[in-house]
Amino acid sequence: MTITGIAAIGAGLAVIGAGMGIGRIGGSAMEAIARQPEAAGKIQTAMIIAAALIEGAALFAVVVALIK
């Protein structure tokens, strides 16, 4: 297997982790909004921030995969 192949697998793994994380955040945010529709605005902002932070972690992995 070439280095590129390994890097691609690494990027894929990173995507799995980030996907699960963001999925959980989205799901929890939906539940929270369903429970407290009046706080939807605050929950959305918090959701986007949390998702952005997780995404950041995943992007580090992608960048590492890009460095060959």
Next chain:
Amino acid sequence: MLFSKFFRFNALSSLLFATLFLLSFTPSRASDAPASTDSTAKEEFNITEMILHHIADAHDWHLFDVTHEDGSVHAVSIPLPVILLTEGNLDVFLSSGFHHGHSTVKKADREYAYEHGHITELSGKKVLDFSITKNVASMLISVSLLLILFISAARSYANSVPTGLARFLEPLVLFVRDDIAIPNIGEAKYKKFLPYLLTVFFFIWINNLLGLVPSGANFTGNIAVTLTLAVMTMIITNINGTKTYWGHIFTPHVPKGLWIIMIPVELIGVISKPFALTVRLFANITAGHIIILSLISLIFVFKSVFIAPVSVGFVLFMSFLELLVAALQAYVFTLLSALFIGLALEEPHHDHDHAH
């Protein structure tokens, strides 16, 4: 309730849809691109090389290729000025002098060669490249657009009732003020940082959109650009840091024995915040471009025209998504900048909450 919040994006989405019509022409024009492996005649199509060529910066603005009757391909592009600083000597010439890498340019005792977007000096002297590249040119266009848009909008406020453009831009400006600056920085101090947040928001957004225009530059998908912006956020954050903010870093609320671990961790936090900003914007925009280009490449991979409708359909879908991402990433960058600034401005009573 969810929708009421969502409708604030109304203004955002209206601009998105306006640009969508422009974008629906993307696939047909962008599909010209793959032939652009300079003027070398028909060679095996290399996806990776084509994509990297397209997302990378260049010293000329490639428009399209012309295939001559004898089968040779000639690239048509706008030459851009090359500005080089070589050991204290400033050399300025047009990029057309390189003839797409086919010839070298001689200046006094220095001879420059162009290869894969890089300029080297043949005798090995160190070259600092300050050229007006495709990205810089694109940025200058975006900056002119921003200046024209907002200054003309600001003019219409002179007689207190805004007209036309200003009515369209004002909700966007107020969105940044009311949904990004005020909630994250606070009513008392947001005014000082609002100009920066507004500028960075519209700068990133308009450049994201320009990047989606066919044969546009991948400006916000360039790490040098995102790094510069992130460093500006970092500088603003740290020079405005309160005592509490620095106290958090150098005297964390843990037993003194753990300081040796905590202080480096906190310092890494100072660096990793702008690093995350840098990489997030760069990776999101670059990834979008790569996906669109890959989908177009499918036509050339399968060497079949019948795959084109599928490819075009996917590209259209991705382009819609990219328009959303263009606005979303500008929003996220600005939001996180505001959040970091807000955290650096925290006052002692906040600190107390954390300690318990």
Next chain:
Amino acid sequence: MNLITPEIGLIFWTGITFLILLFLLRKFAWKPILGAVEERDNKINAALNAAEEARKEIANLAAENEKLLNEARAEKDRIIADAKKTRETMISEAKAIADSEAKRMIETARASIENEKNAALTEVKNLVAGLSIDIAEKLLRKQFENNAEQQAFVKKHIEDIKLN
């Protein structure tokens, strides 16, 4: 790989251009726009406050009017009552004056009647007395013709007068 190697030239140009953009937009766009928006917000708030104030003022004014109206009404009632009273007193005064005048006139009339009567009576008495004297003279003259009879007659007359 140059994809993740930041290029110094691009950093330089981005940094410079962004700072210039920030400066220009802050001076020529954000300041006027945000200023105008803020001013408008302030104006709207001021207008709302003014409207609230005006509403209060109107309510106050209405109350004031009501009060004034009530006062005026009371005043009117009072004046009417006063007028009535005055009228009554005037009527009763006039009546009293008229009564007393009438009484006085009656009294005067009565007094003059009495006087007249007395005068008339005196006159009658005088007349009677004259007549009596005349008669008496005539009688006396006749009587004196007959002394005895005269004597008796005078005597009888005198007795009669005494009785009267």
